[in-house]
Amino acid sequence: MIERILLLILFLVGFSGILIKKNIVKKIIGLNILNSAVVMFFIVEGRTVGERSPILDPGVSNVVDPVPQALMLTAIVIGVCITALALALAFRLYKAAGSFDIDTIKASLHD
């Protein structure tokens, strides 16, 4: 149970980073933390049905569920793609507005 509570806290930390921080780069880092919390949550869920790693060497049984692990492999790659694109967009905003702060960017857009 304790690991689930910690993962919930990690999820909320990532979300509050997206919500509260004014710096775009910090928002992207918050998105990454949220992504990691979800990935770890799936791994934790998948290991409730077994104990061994899902590599069926001779004599190995009672393995954890490999489906969430394969799913999270996809999620990690997509997370990398999202981070790269978001950072590129943040750089473009920085070039346009001269700042990473969303209030300054908003003000410079209204000019």
Place this chain on the structure above:
Amino acid sequence: MKGDRLLRTLRILITMAAVAAVAAPVFLSRTPWPSTARDYLERAGVADSGAINLVSAIYLGYRAFDTLGETIVLLVAVSGTISILSRSGASLAPGFGSVAADNASFSLPQDKPTTHTLRTHLIEVVTGKLGPVVLLFGFYLMLYGHLSPGGGFQGGVVIASGIVFIAIGSRRDASTWLTKASALNKIESLGFLLLMSAALSGVFAGKGVLGNPLDGPLFGKAAFIIVLNIVIGLKVGSGIGFMCIAMLGRHRS
């Protein structure tokens, strides 16, 4: 002004409470995880795909379509990132995009001054020595993905870090083709072509798209998973390496 701050704090608090109320039951639920998929895979996974690593068996066997789409997403992300960066005036490494002369970019100057903070002797020595070892480890992960933890994506990312290490650590006069834009570009295109050919090769063997054409007495069933792992590893490694080296803005003539 003070009212604005209060309103913002209040809004944040309400939003966080709502998100917590939605996420808490999901994270803290005690519903038992269904073990049907695990039981089936444990019983039939090796016979179906030939890989004893069940994660590889899933993402290259049962759900290979998903992996195909994922590599396309990765390709789109790399090309989108490069095009956004080069259009917004970043001076990428030569050959990695249209280079615009700009002082305010994050990249290194063209001819590598030794005093640059990013490039100390320590980093040069460590990354230069470590690069080939990391590359070798990446190839190990890629080639043994059906037997041990690893696979195309993981090995590809480790290969990309090896390429970035070599790009950072190589001396000014040392030149390697591995960190050039044209070479990485060719490897990525070739990887995608090979992936498409491998996906379609099942059609000619009468097994359908992404069917296993190597399933016969000559090779084991795992041969197709090894081929897919190698192709995906090369593609992911060159794609992510391309993106990272482009952002380093390293001059390489």
